[in-house]
Amino acid sequence: MSINKVSFLSELDASTFKNLQGYTSLAVIVDENTKRDCYPLVSSLLPEHILIEVVSGEENKTLDTCQHIWQELTNAGFDRKAAVLDLGGGVIGDMGGFCASTYKRGIDFWQMPTTLLSQVDASVGGKLGIDFGKLKNHIGVFNIPDMVLIYPEFINTLPPNELRSGFAEVIKHCLIADAKHWNTVSKKPLKEQDLATIIPHSINIKDGVVTSDPTEKGMRKILNFGHTAGHAIESYLLDIPGRKLLHGEAIAVGMIAEAYLSTKFTGLKESELKEIQEYILSVYGKVEIKESDLEHLYAYLLQDKKNTGKKLSFSLLSGIGTCTYDQFIEWSDIEEAYKYYMSL
Amino acid sequence: MSINKVSFLSELDASTFKNLQGYTSLAVIVDENTKRDCYPLVSSLLPEHILIEVVSGEENKTLDTCQHIWQELTNAGFDRKAAVLDLGGGVIGDMGGFCASTYKRGIDFWQMPTTLLSQVDASVGGKLGIDFGKLKNHIGVFNIPDMVLIYPEFINTLPPNELRSGFAEVIKHCLIADAKHWNTVSKKPLKEQDLATIIPHSINIKDGVVTSDPTEKGMRKILNFGHTAGHAIESYLLDIPGRKLLHGEAIAVGMIAEAYLSTKFTGLKESELKEIQEYILSVYGKVEIKESDLEHLYAYLLQDKKNTGKKLSFSLLSGIGTCTYDQFIEWSDIEEAYKYYMSL
Numbered sequence A, B: 001m002s003i004n005k006v007s008f009l010s011e012l013d014a015s016t017f018k019n020l021q022g023y024t025s026l027a028v029i030v031d032e033n034t035k036r037d038c039y040p041l042v043s044s045l046l047p048e049h050i051l052i053e054v055v056s057g058e059e060n061k062t063l064d065t066c067q068h069i070w071q072e073l074t075n076a077g078f079d080r081k082a083a084v085l086d087l088g089g090g091v092i093g094d095m096g097g098f099c100a101s102t103y104k105r106g107i108d109f110w111q112m113p114t115t116l117l118s119q120v121d122a123s124v125g126g127k128l129g130i131d132f133g134k135l136k137n138h139i140g141v142f143n144i145p146d147m148v149l150i151y152p153e154f155i156n157t158l159p160p161n162e163l164r165s166g167f168a169e170v171i172k173h174c175l176i177a178d179a180k181h182w183n184t185v186s187k188k189p190l191k192e193q194d195l196a197t198i199i200p201h202s203i204n205i206k207d208g209v210v211t212s213d214p215t216e217k218g219m220r221k222i223l224n225f226g227h228t229a230g231h232a233i234e235s236y237l238l239d240i241p242g243r244k245l246l247h248g249e250a251i252a253v254g255m256i257a258e259a260y261l262s263t264k265f266t267g268l269k270e271s272e273l274k275e276i277q278e279y280i281l282s283v284y285g286k287v288e289i290k291e292s293d294l295e296h297l298y299a300y301l302l303q304d305k306k307n308t309g310k311k312l313s314f315s316l317l318s319g320i321g322t323c324t325y326d327q328f329i330e331w332s333d334i335e336e337a338y339k340y341y342m343s344l
Helices: A014-022 A032-037 A039-045 A063-075 A090-102 A116-122 A152-157 A160-177 A179-185 A195-212 A219-224 A227-237 A247-265 A270-284 A291-302 A331-343 B014-022 B032-037 B039-045 B063-075 B090-102 B116-122 B152-157 B160-177 B179-185 B195-212 B219-224 B227-237 B247-265 B270-284 B291-302 B331-343
Strands: A006-008 A026-031 A050-054 A083-088 A108-113 A127-132 A135-142 A147-150 A312-314 A317-319 A327-329 B006-008 B026-031 B050-054 B083-088 B108-113 B127-132 B135-142 B147-150 B312-314 B317-319 B327-329
Touching: A006 A195, A014 A039, A026 A032, A026 A039, A026 A063, A026 A090, A032 A039, A032 A050, A032 A083, A032 A152, A050 A063, A063 A090, A063 A127, A063 B063, A063 B135, A083 A090, A090 A108, A090 A116, A090 A127, A090 A135, A090 B135, A108 A116, A116 A152, A116 A160, A116 A195, A135 A227, A135 B063, A135 B090, A147 A195, A152 A195, A160 A179, A160 A195, A160 A219, A160 A247, A160 A270, A195 A219, A219 A227, A227 A247, A227 A291, A227 A312, A227 A331, A247 A270, A247 A317, A247 A327, A247 A331, A291 A331, B006 B195, B014 B039, B026 B032, B026 B039, B026 B063, B026 B090, B032 B039, B032 B050, B032 B083, B032 B152, B050 B063, B063 B090, B063 B127, B083 B090, B090 B108, B090 B116, B090 B127, B090 B135, B108 B116, B116 B152, B116 B160, B116 B195, B135 B227, B147 B195, B152 B195, B160 B179, B160 B195, B160 B219, B160 B247, B160 B270, B195 B219, B219 B227, B227 B247, B227 B291, B227 B312, B227 B331, B247 B270, B247 B317, B247 B327, B247 B331, B291 B331, B327 B331
Parallel strands: A006 A147, A026 A050, A026 A083, A083 A108, A108 A147, B006 B147, B026 B050, B026 B083, B083 B108, B108 B147
Antiparallel strands: A127 A135, A312 A327, B127 B135, B312 B327
């Protein structure tokens, strides 16, 4: 049985939001993009609600923004039987879910992810939180949403680079758990992918993994493939003018670096590494990383939540479609993996 | 079976903290008082640790202080297998527990309460959090500590008014659940009470209630007796020079006001009201409340977490030793109850 309550919607109507009527109050959290593109599709179907708008972007996934959200809920007199509907991408879902989970020690919240990335990844599994300084998701909780509504049509409102960012998680889900689906997906460029198939496929893989291990004591760690090397790059470049990457763009780099480590430590074949790197580079192109960046990446890696003590923990492929975890790797090997990426 | 892991300690030795050795790192959170009075009794018995000092007082139970704690844990490179030991009263326990529960989405934490109030109340039951603006415990989570260590000797380090403050929860536990124990306790002034008996008695009552209803869907609400009227007073007077009350001093007022409401709505006898008010006034004296305070108290009552919509929810006695909950009371009656207290 799944711990996640996910509903796939081919269309929106009044019944979609029927169960929201049982709450004493409702807040819909949006950013300027989802307010413009998504909110008009749902507003008339929702019960009476307040709208809380935050500024889009990972750089606003902060305690300051949480204080704004908590204050709005407080000003509107929300009690413990009120609810929050997060209408947005991963930033809104993670932060809105965290605010709901901590407002008066927790009120119900629904996720309605509007990006490919948040539909196939962030909306399922209950990881909530905010960034702290430059540390991604450093403060947060585990808490499963009371409902996740997946409406693939929202994806048509996305700019192409956001769609491509989300697609990195689709690639990851294939690489860690489904070689057959990888063979289908990796034969086609992004624009020829069938979203109506790959979204439920991806969510099902993630749902299965997190249901078996909700708080990441073991198995769930395979979802971190690509994310240890990738998060360090994402965090480091976040504030460097002109070099900021979207999440999936950073994870694309991380997956190649970690596939390299997988050939060295966990039995991934050289031919599989080549297959992975060629497809990922064909979709994402090459991100420039400089020699002088490497020491900064090391500093970010040391802050990774997945570390235990001073060891750097990775989830690595033993082949396409199977993934190991708790692989403790030295910095010299990680540096070699980044340099391998740089050499491509 | 209890959800709380509580250990009563008649003395401290190396075995007390043995299980803390399994963590990768340990932080002990103290304030200037517990650093001076309590930490010297435990420091040599603890494994290697860092000390995080915060400034004592409810006015520092804020997000700002949380950011200081999170930053110290981050600076020391704490990973997800690190732990926090909260050595202090309710402020340290609530805030330190909240910080631990949200650092990297949650690390283990131990509570070692050093006041009577936190030993008999805050340490058991998993209510964690901080104040937001002037709203008490407005932001927080439910999360059960991994261990609660009760060492009654710490209470000898308390100033008398702190001891008296904690005693209000002892009185409350008798009033809501144990008429026989009330008869023993209410026959003696505070200084003649046997703490070695009343501390375990109080914790056992609270433990039983919260184990039956950890997240306060029903039964747990009886623990709020005295706290609805009392919290409003505590919050309102917090920032008024010369009028600030300790928690238990405010709850003492709240218990009399709510005992009055209990005679009006839930069958408490007049004679029982008299018995309650006489004993409470003999311990706490009378707190001055002015006519002009009442409208402010109403504003705070409206923010109470226990409300549903615009109704004001109370837990009221049906007799000494038994308590009801979900009693929805109008402001005019609550005002009458405050005025009754003022008339005594």
